[in-house]
Amino acid sequence: MNQNTSFDTVIFDLDGTLSDSAPGILASLGHAFAETGFTPPDDLVRFIGPPLQTAFLEEGFTVEQITELMTAYRAHYWEIGAFANFVYPGIEQVLDSLAGHGYRLAIATSKPELTARRILEFFGFTERFEVIGGATFDLTRATKSAVVGYVLEQLGPSRPVMVGDRHHDIEGSAEHGLDCVGVTWGYAVDGELQAAGARWIVDEPHEIVTVVRHGR
Numbered sequence: 034m035n036q037n038t039s040f041d042t043v044i045f046d047l048d049g050t051l052s053d054s055a056p057g058i059l060a061s062l063g064h065a066f067a068e069t070g071f072t073p074p075d076d077l078v079r080f081i082g083p084p085l086q087t088a089f090l091e092e093g094f095t096v097e098q099i100t101e102l103m104t105a106y107r108a109h110y111w112e113i114g115a116f117a118n119f120v121y122p123g124i125e126q127v128l129d130s131l132a133g134h135g136y137r138l139a140i141a142t143s144k145p146e147l148t149a150r151r152i153l154e155f156f157g158f159t160e161r162f163e164v165i166g167g168a169t170f171d172l173t174r175a176t177k178s179a180v181v182g183y184v185l186e187q188l189g190p191s192r193p194v195m196v197g198d199r200h201h202d203i204e205g206s207a208e209h210g211l212d213c214v215g216v217t218w219g220y221a222v223d224g225e226l227q228a229a230g231a232r233w234i235v236d237e238p239h240e241i242v243t244v245v246r247h248g249r
């Protein structure tokens with residue numbers, strides 16, 4: 034068992050941490066802009082990670098435009114985009130190893146929870162996670178902090194560590210007093226994980242197990 038650190042639970046982000054969801058997200062964004070006729074921003078990669086509505090707002094779209102974009106995006110993502118999505122090599126072994134060492138596993142994602150469940154089912158991962166927490170479609174639960182809080186409530190008493198690829202994961206879990214392992218294979222820009230204050234930063238999936246078990 035995990036006697037070497039105080040953690041007993043690992044909460045994973047989904048996009049950019051467990052899987053490369055960029056191909057599907059970018060395809061569905063492309064569809065949404067084509068369908069609505071709005072001009073897409075130059076750098077759509079920045080849309081991967083934060084809630085999409087927030088990213089659209091930051092780009093200066095109005096609430097009405099965002100509603101149109103989200104409707105077109107979701108229709109495409111639900112049927113097509115969700116499945117242009119690939120588990121990173123080595124991740125399945127990490128989940129096996131952590132489960133084998135007795136850790137409880139959970140998901141905290143800014144994706145709508147129903148969509149996240151659909152994707153985890155597609156990967157055959159549903160049974161691996163004790164709690165799967167995501168955003169609500171209506172944004173009443175949207176930020177990473179809100180999702181992490183919701184996951185912690187469902188976990189009950191636990192000593193969790195967060196694993197994620199963006200500053201939202203580090204900051205959102207820190208709001209609940211959690212340490213975060215930042216992973217470099219996702220969508221963070223250079224220096225983002227350091228600036229956000231990730232306690233650990235790893236370049237390879239197998240290092241997650243070392244950090245969680247041994248704190249280094």
Ligand SMILES: [Mg+2]
Pocket residue numbers: 046047048049050081082197198199219
């Ligand atoms: Mg992510």
